[in-house]
Every structure is written in structure tokens, then in C-alpha cells.
Amino acid sequence: MSDPRKLVNPSAGANGAAQTDWDRFVSPESPLGSALAEDHKRLAEIGQESFKKPSQTRIIAVANQKGGVGKTTSAVNLAAGLAKGGLRVLLIDDDPQGNATTALGVEDRDSAPSLYDVLIGNRSLLSILRPTESLPNLYVAPSNISLSLVDVELADEADRRQRLRDSLQECLKDLHEHGNTIDYVIIDCPPSMSLLPINALVAANEVLIPVQTEYYALEGLSQLLRTIEAAKNSDNPTLEISTILLTMVSKNTNLSAEVAQNVREYFPEQTLRTEIPRSVRLAESPSFGETVITYEPRSSGAIAYRAAAHELAERAN
Numbered sequence: 001m002s003d004p005r006k007l008v009n010p011s012a013g014a015n016g017a018a019q020t021d022w023d024r025f026v027s028p029e030s031p032l033g034s035a036l037a038e039d040h041k042r043l044a045e046i047g048q049e050s051f052k053k054p055s056q057t058r059i060i061a062v063a064n065q066k067g068g069v070g071k072t073t074s075a076v077n078l079a080a081g082l083a084k085g086g087l088r089v090l091l092i093d094d095d096p097q098g099n100a101t102t103a104l105g106v107e108d109r110d111s112a113p114s115l116y117d118v119l120i121g122n123r124s125l126l127s128i129l130r131p132t133e134s135l136p137n138l139y140v141a142p143s144n145i146s147l148s149l150v151d152v153e154l155a156d157e158a159d160r161r162q163r164l165r166d167s168l169q170e171c172l173k174d175l176h177e178h179g180n181t182i183d184y185v186i187i188d189c190p191p192s193m194s195l196l197p198i199n200a201l202v203a204a205n206e207v208l209i210p211v212q213t214e215y216y217a218l219e220g221l222s223q224l225l226r227t228i229e230a231a232k233n234s235d236n237p238t239l240e241i242s243t244i245l246l247t248m249v250s251k252n253t254n255l256s257a258e259v260a261q262n263v264r265e266y267f268p269e270q271t272l273r274t275e276i277p278r279s280v281r282l283a284e285s286p287s288f289g290e291t292v293i294t295y296e297p298r299s300s301g302a303i304a305y306r307a308a309a310h311e312l313a314e315r316a317n
Helices: 004-008 021-026 031-046 071-084 099-103 115-119 145-153 163-177 195-203 221-234 254-266 280-288 300-314
Strands: 058-062 089-093 138-141 184-188 206-212 240-249 271-277
Touching (some): 031 300, 058 071, 058 195, 071 089, 071 184, 071 206, 071 240, 071 280, 089 099, 099 280, 163 184, 163 195, 195 221, 206 221, 240 254, 280 300
Parallel strands (some): 058 184, 206 240, 240 271
């Protein structure tokens, strides 16, 4: 195989002794070289390490009422990262679009049992759980377009806000009694003002908010904060915003850096050190029915999400 440096500078020697355009391109001082070095360091730190197990099941709603912020991408890849770290994880797809379901390789046939059947009282949550092929300790409660009917069908039900919480607690209890304790429940919420995100916030004990590092990044957060406060006041007084995850970060733009700084000033304790970069592999992996962690494990997106999952696990009690 030819030396790739010669493709950049044909005069480079075979031993690579001369300083070439290729050398400058990938040197630690270059943007690419710096990113590669950081990825290598992160991968070495995580390695095959088993992640810290929480003392009790952590139930995390991944929410942002502004669309296009990497919410579903973050939900499925954090779930996969935790599972890759040896933890037992349940992902609940609480979005009628069903993107988290398909991103994990689970077919979202309209006729298949789904979260809709659980919320209207026709099925138990345990009965609809599906394993994922690539990560055996990651399970999915699938969703499909039927879920969009829940608001209408439960409009007159007194317990309409607690349906997911009650079903989830029953499921976790049954699994625990059979020696299959779940370490993490990740709930992918829809970007809407409906009964579905309310159910997720009532069921969860933590909220993780993905924030895109672009203009108007904090737009929509005020409404989400009001929704969280309403859930706390009515049904879930211990709910807290535990984690902010910066997504779609462009390291070579001042805007990303400025937005990240602003978010860290607003949420100094909650914001993870790890930032998720823009990545082609992140964008294309769902079309193959995989998370980026199984699709392209050495890509920058996969390494970042594994690092974020590790950091999230380290925060457990």
C-alpha cells in the first residue's frame, strides 16, 4: 500500500523523515490531530471498563421541547453506551415517530405491541419489551404512530398522567424479582406539549436535556423548565434536572464555543464535560438500524457518546 503522505506531498521520503503537508495535517498541533489525540485518549480511558452500577435504578427522561437538538440520537446512544459498559438498560420510546425504536434495529410495525398498548391499559410494559441484537443487555419498549392517539383516548382518565410511571414500576419490580434488575431506564420524549412527555416526567427521577450548540440553543428551554416544574408540583416532587449534554458541537467555530460557555454558566453543575461533535457517522447510523456505538465504534461520535455515558454513570449514587 502506498504511503498516504505521498498523496499529499509526492516528495515525502519513504521513511517519512521530512516534514510534509500530511505530517502538518495530522500533527497534534493541527485541529484534526488534536481531535484524533483526544479521541484516542478517551477510548483508552474507557477501554473495556465496566461502568459503575447505581445503588438503585436511575430513570432518566431525555427531553427538549425544541426539535432537532439530537434528543433521540442522545437517548439511543447513551443507552447503548451504558449497555456497552456492562449495565442493564431499558430504553422507552415515548415518541410516536418511533425513531428510537428503529435506530435500535427493532421493527416498528403498526400491528406489533407497543407503548400505546401499555398506556391505554391493554398490555403490561414487561410484555412488550424487545431485546436488541447488537447489545444483549439493552431492551426496548417500542413505539409507533399509534402512540399519537393517547392524548385523545386518555383525556377523561383520572390517572392519565401516571400511566407510564405505574406500568414502569410494575415492570421493574417483576424483573427484579426474577434477578434481572435494570440499572438505567432511558425515556426518549417527543418534542411536544402533550400527555406523552408529562407521563415521562412523572415516571422519571431525573431529566437529561440535550442542548444544541447553535444560535437559539436555549430557545424552548423556558417552556421545558415550566413543564418540569408542573410535573414536580403535581405528581413528582423529587424530579430534578440532573444532566445537560452539549450536542452538535463544531470545534472550529466561535459560535459553538460561545453557546457552550453560556450553557455552562447557566447550568454549571449539570453540564457534562463531554461534548458531542457533529458527525457523519452519527447521522447515517440510524438508517442501518444501529447506534453509532455499534455501527462505527471508533468514530468521534461513538467515542464521545461512550465518554458521556461513562461520565453519566460516574455521577450515580
